[in-house]
Amino acid sequence: MILEVIGAAGLAAAGITAYGVRGRSAQVFGPSVWKGPASRRAIALTFDDGPSESTPDLLSLLSDYGVRATFFQCGHHVRRLPRIAVRCAADGHEIGNHTDTHPALYLRSAQFIYDQLERAQRAVIETCGVTPSLVRPTFGARWFGMRPAQKRLNLLGVMWTTIARDWCLSGDEIVQRMGTAAHPGAILCFHDGRELTHRPNIDSTLQALRVLLPKWAAEGYEFVTVSEMLARPSVKP
Template sequence: MKKHSHTAVSFRLKSIIFFVAALVLCAALSLCAYTSGAYAVFYGGTSRKLPVYSVGREDKAISITFDCAWGADHTDDILSALKDYGVRATFFMVQFWAEKYPEYVEKIAEYGNEIGTHSKTHPHMPKLSAEEITAELKSSSAAITDVTGKQVELFRPPFGDYDNKLITAAEELGLYTIQWDVDSLDWKDLSASDIAVRVTGRVKSGSIILMHNNGMHTAEAVPIILQTLIERGYTFVPVGELIYRENYYIDVSGRQMPYSN
């Protein structure tokens, strides 16, 4: 009888320990910690910094972004569409693109759009050393500032590749690392209609849309996307106006959320 009682107590004790451990693990999986402007998601005893994929907004604000790395044939048509609908976008530029097309850097900025860096040479940046990453970011940001006269505040990693080292280097230069939660796949051979359907079917409040300035059918898709989403009550703002600059955390999905008061 005593042996059975001891076994039951031991089982209850182990159950309690397991339950507490599970609670701690769940909390760790969802916890985001503030460290010198950086937010890290803790998983399995390690921490991984996350960029911003989308933003938790109570309104219906969203951002449309364009990566500029190869060519500029369709850029005028994209800018015309943005202007027609009164939309300001964010363009992420590789340095060699900005240097090849300085007239477009000027025009994009003059139209009220925001410009962020997309690196100097479009490498897989996690493969670089911290010093090489910093050099890429400093050089590309300076090249944009030289043309626009405006400080660069946003960075999008080439290929969407990132690690803690990369995000830390960006933060130390005052750059917010920005990804996306809606991929247009406009770099593939999709029709303008297919691109528009794909984007408009995935957008939610706080979404960041990824497009490319020289996609084959991107310029045709942009007016469809803008009109459809505006009719649904969405408001387009540059990424710099979409994100929070303080009192925020980033959840495990990369969604930037404000701390509740």
């Protein structure tokens, strides 16, 4: 479909291709969700780019509020910090796939994309003993190889309803940005790592969540994993 559009008209095609790559609701390059049903007063917090040395502080904070979330982990970090990856799963959080070494996937070959997802998948299975059923594309950008790779690995794409931009905002700015982002079915994207950086500083994320978690709890929100929100079984080996 997208090829016909590209052939048909230049500028319009460029716009639609950009939508297909980055659009949160696009299905062009594979099945993908960006929100859950609004029928339940629940939100799904997601954390990308970990595990990192900073993840245990986040896990403690989530535990304080009884929050279960979804961690989209990179295979590279899972192999680097296996005990932290295991603790994420043991604490009841869902583990999703966020590629092996966090490259951008657009313009890449289908084999490159498959290898990135398969290596990350293997790292999580071998380390945590669970098989991810969800994938979040790096930089929220997808490409042609995503669909066959997702099919072979049984992965559903997950974008987000709102992204915190917590890699560049202060704690106060994150609170301001995300303070109104919760609504039934929202999938909210934060980070417990910074791509391949070791010992990343996620203080602004933690500072914001210390304000946002009690606020959302007081507003009556349940915190669920993405698979729970979608009423989708998270596949076990």
